[in-house]
Amino acid sequence: MEVGYKGIATTVRERRTINDFNGQPVSKEVLIELLNDAVWAPFHSKTEPWRFILFHGDGRRQFSDAVLRTYSQEKREQYADRVSDTYCNVVPVHLLVLIREELRQKEWEEAFAAASALIQNLQLLAWERKIGVVWKTNDYNENSEFREGTGVKPGEKVVGTLHMGYFDPKKVRRAKPRTPAETLITWVDS
Template sequence: MSLSEVKPIGSVAALIKDRRTIRDFKQDPVSDELLLQLLNVAVWAPNHGNRQPWRFILYKGEGRRTLADAMLLSYDDDEMREKHGKPKWRDFMGIPAHLIVILKEDSRQKQWDEDYGAVCALIQNFQLAAWEQGLGVVWKTNNYNYEEGFQQVVGLAADEKIVGLLNVGYPASIPKVQPRQAAEEMLTIIDSQ
């Protein structure tokens, strides 16, 4: 039997394989209590020295307009703003919740790498916990995350980085499974001789 034929034996493995990236959301609001519950699970991500190098900003309801406007202003070309920005603005307003996940940057490279990995693990924890509760998430890393004007509007400090903008809501549709390459095709094993 190959490694790819081994069946998951636990609910965590099944949850990992079942989760999908959701881009099509119902209009149903997501409660603050549920989002806080999910974040309180997500913060259990492994992180070196228990530095917990993250913080969050949640936009929902009319607050989404602030975020959508900041995204729209990140287009400095009128034609691109009309063609791409305005449809994206409407999309922003149709998604129940947007969660910005921020890394508190450390100037030491090793610690920065460890902290960035920890924040990415936190985002995966959040996605899995959300999926378990019937919520979908898409992790966005678009160009506006790097635009100074956008960063100022969302209140990013000079020593912070946006790791992801998570769109969160109840799925209106669930995409089909995307196959993964078997791990043994990418694994090199070094064993004693």
């Protein structure tokens, strides 16, 4: 038992956000395996609260175009080539993680928390396969042009846009220090 815990603890501590991908494609099979394991995140509802839209291969153009539609004309003229190159050539995968926008606050919070746990599962599982992930919550996630261009349905919330790909381990940043848990605990034990 102890060996497994140490392996998980090491993965949790060593995982980093990756913004610099090496361009090597990630196969559909690997992506499906990762998602099939990630969906084992806990959820409170009777049904799993998430849905995915995955942009891979030539489908990345649709993602790039949807992002560019959220830019002003001036910004689009200035950045279109760089954005297109990054989203269509450099980053191998774009994944939208979606939940339903519930009318009841408690259900929405539970779905959001569950989807966040799923994203963390995915980040850790991907890291073990040397696939990096950056979890973005950009303004374009709420933009109607982006949502329509990517296939987000009315009544859905984008919990995160995940950019994924293989990376050069030599370029991974060092960890920032964390506050020791014992300094954050209020003990109530009697």
